[in-house]
Amino acid sequence: MTSTTPPTSAPLVALRGLSKRFSLRGGLFARNTRELRAVDGVDLDIHRGETVGLVGESGCGKSTLARMVIRLLRPSSGQILFDGNDIADLGERQLAPYRRRMQMIFQDPYASLNPRMSVGDIIAEPLEIAAWGDSTTRQARVTQLLDRVGLSRDHAMRFPHEFSGGQRQRVGIARAIALEPELIICDEPISALDVSIQAQVVNMLEDLQQEQGLTYLFISHDLSMVRHIADRIGVMYLGRIVELAPSRKLYRSPAHPYTRLLLDSIPVTDPDRAHTDAAITGEIPSPLHIPSGCAFRTRCPRATALCAEREPALQDLGDGHLASCHHPLSPEAAR
Amino acid sequence: MTALLDVDGLTTSFFTRRGEVKSVRGVSFRVAAGETLGIVGESGSGKSVTCMSILRLLKTGGKVVSGRALFEGRDLLALDEDEMSDLRGNAIGMIFQDPMTSLNPTLTVGEQVIETIIRHRPVSRAAARQRAIELFDMVRIPSPEARLRAYPHEFSGGMRQRVMIAIALACEPKLLIADEPTTALDVTIQRQILVLLKELQAKLGMAIILITHDLGIIVEFTDRMLVMYGGQVMEEGLVTAVFRQPAHPYTRGLIAAIPNIADDNGQRLRPIPGSPPDMHDPPPGCPFAPRCPEAMLQCRVPAPMIQAAIGQSSRCWRLHPDAPRPVEQDGRP
Incomplete structure (x- = not known):
């Protein structure tokens, strides 16, 4: 949580040119199949014990990327x-040994918990699937997990609908950590929760990371929360x-104009810093019609002819800072 | 000052199989012409039910038990259904979180705007259509004439919310009630919509009640605010005053619980312990007392609104002149 420079050891997860395309059939006879580029050639290293945040507008591919990492989707x-x-x-059978090493926490704990169980x-289900211990040791483990996420052992007998949103997310966390995974994908884990409860859950995730050396890939549209929890952040666009x-x-000091505009969009809670003027223009283009060159150029205040012609490569700006822009913001101009 | 809207002692309950849910318990506030009042609160705080009570759009089982809501001197809660439908979409506009559920999926959006205009104004269809084009232009929907012929599903979430704003403003309302209008949108689109609302307010002069769970939206887009919790107003005041010196421990807790984007130290967040009250059986007295670090015995008795500063009051016994000073907590008063 604290170090900002990634350790030098081999990363726990390394993505290389990761892409996901969906083909959409259009028209009555499905002749003109179109291709939707949801994720396009992503390279990313996630080191042990670090939290990598992913931000971007809906449709930017962050959830698709996360679902590939955990292999809920095949790239x-x-x-x-x-x-x-x-x-x-x-294939599914070959994945089995990896499945227990990676887990996911979802946005809506209600939709992801079986209401009849x-x-x-x-919480015991992943233990059973992994044939972890016998029924007695599993019971003990469940009690231990409930205790760890701040629920009492009496809660084990109850059903999801009897819990508040925050408590349900605690159940989701207990289930996710049951098999002591190395990687946890957190997909908007606090978005459905009230402000006063969000902080409880984030603190718990941070504590668990400290105790168990967990690695997080944390996806959220709440840029303030991502900034709080993540060591490194990736900004996605189309x-x-x-x-x-x-x-x-x-x-x-963001280098990409998109990052700058995204940050400027966040409503600030400090009355002295409030600014009601700056608004990013336009909406994210359809992934079926990605603009040529730099995909952001249609909304970018700095775009030139070059941006339509040539796609900018992800360049290393030093100190682990990468950006793909023909006209990056200088550190002074960025603020 | 005569207020445009004067709500007094509003009490609303939902009668369910499990018993009575006391969603709103004696809420009073005023809205002046042209101002923006923010109502902030967490789920179940009663902020939406307050507005739905005023609009007379409560879901099945919901009933206003007592109170008044004077809009230009007429009690909205005492009007018959016909009189109320004349006001809704006319002098009082409204927009909600999810425009997809408020729009009719089987009609073109143009048809829906024209319908609203014809319903409330004695104009021809052609004139209403012309007005619809103007409205789409006003909310910056590109190529308005062509877009009138489109169906709701052909629009993005942000564009659908623009359609909703066009419908809400069609009859130049004096009051616009916006219930979480940007919660389903991305931050970039959220800002576009809120900036647009501010601009339209400056142009048309309507008052806005903006309901949100986002304190940042309150700070940037409202003048005065109510903080609701457990069906009651915990604090009321000018936004700048409340944020510089929050008077209620709940408001302080809420502000402290959100991460500060300017904070570099990765400081640990400070959540409010516990969870919100069960409104089937809310605690006696202050609903926040069971989670409040400053609670005392007196908090079991309902507190009155007590003035904390000019234009700021709070429902907290700690503000009573005879109350003991709270214990200092990690350096914060």
């Missing part, structure tokens, strides 16, 4: 190196990472 091309092994193309059974930097650097 169209590219590699997913998990602890050095490419899992991008593995008691909370105790929900399927690509357009900027990647240590969180502090990204917020202090």
Whole structure:
């Protein structure tokens, strides 16, 4: 949580040219099949014990990317190196040993918990599937997990509908950590929760990371919360990472104009810093009609003819700061 | 000052199989012509039910138990249904979180705007259509004439919300009630919509009640605010005053719980412990007392609104002149 420079050891997850294309059939006779580029050639390393945040507008591909990392989706091309092994193309049986090492926490804990199962059974389920211990040790483990996420052992007998949103997310977390995974994908884990409860859940995720050396890929549209929890942040736009930097650097001196505009969109809670003017123009283009060159140029105040002609490559600006822009903001101009 | 809207002692309950849910318990506030009042609160705080009570659009089982809501001197809660439908969409406009559920999916959006205009104004169809084009232009929907012929599903979320704003403003309302209008949108589109609302307010002069759970939206887009919790107003005041010196421990807790984007130190967040009250059986007295670090015995008795500063009051016994000073907590008063 604290270090901003990634450790030098091999990353837990390394994505190489990861892409996902969906083909959409249009027309009555499905002759003109169109292709939707949801994720397009993403390279990203996630190191052990770090939290990488992914931000971007809806449709930018952040959730698709996360679902590929955990192999809920099969990539169209590219590699997913998990602890050095490419899992991008593995079948379900070959994936089994990796499944227990990676878990996911979803946005809506209500939709992801089986309403007919008691909370105790929900938490025990991954243990049973993995044939972890016997029924007695599993019971003990469930009690231990409930305790760890701040619920009492009496809660094991109850059903999801009897819980508040915050408590349900605690159940989701208990289930996710049951098999002591190495990687947890958090997909908008606090978006459905009230402000006063969000902080409880985020603090718990941070504590668990400290205790168990967890690695997080944290997806959220709440840029303030991502800035709080993540060591490094990737900004996605139309399927690509357009900027990647240590969180502090990204917020202090973003290089990509999209990042700057995204940050300026956040309503600030300080009456002295409030600004009601700056608004990013236009909407994110359809992923079926991605603009030529730089995909952001249609909304970018700095766009030139070059941006329509040539696609900017992700360039290293030093100190782990990468951005793909022909006209990046200088550190002074960025603020 | 005569207020445009004067709500007094509004009390609304939902009668369910599990019993009575006391959603709104004695809420009073005023809205002056042309101002923006923000109502902030968490789910179940009663902020939406307050507005739905005023609009007389409560869901099944919901009933206003007592109170008044004077709009230009007429009690909205005492009007018959016909009189109320004349006001809704006319002198009082409204927009909600999810425009997809408020728009009719089987009609073109143009038809829906024209319908609203014809319903409330004695104009021809052609004139109403012309007005619809003007409205689409006003909310910056590109190529308005062509877009009138489109169906709701052909629009993005942000564009649908623009359509809703066009419908809400069709009859130049004096009051616009906006219930979480940008919660389903991306931050970029959220800002576009809120900036647009501010501009239209400056042009048309309507008052706005903006309901949100986002404190940042309150700060940037409203003048005065109510903080609701457990069906009651916990604090009321000018936005700048409340944020510089929040008077209620709940308001302080809420502000402290959100991460500060300017904060570099990765400081640990400070959540409010516990969870919101069960409105089937809310605690006696202050609903926040069970989670309040400053609670005392007196908090079991309902507190009155007590003035904290000029234009700021709070429902907290700690503000009573004879109340003991709270214990200092990690350096914060």
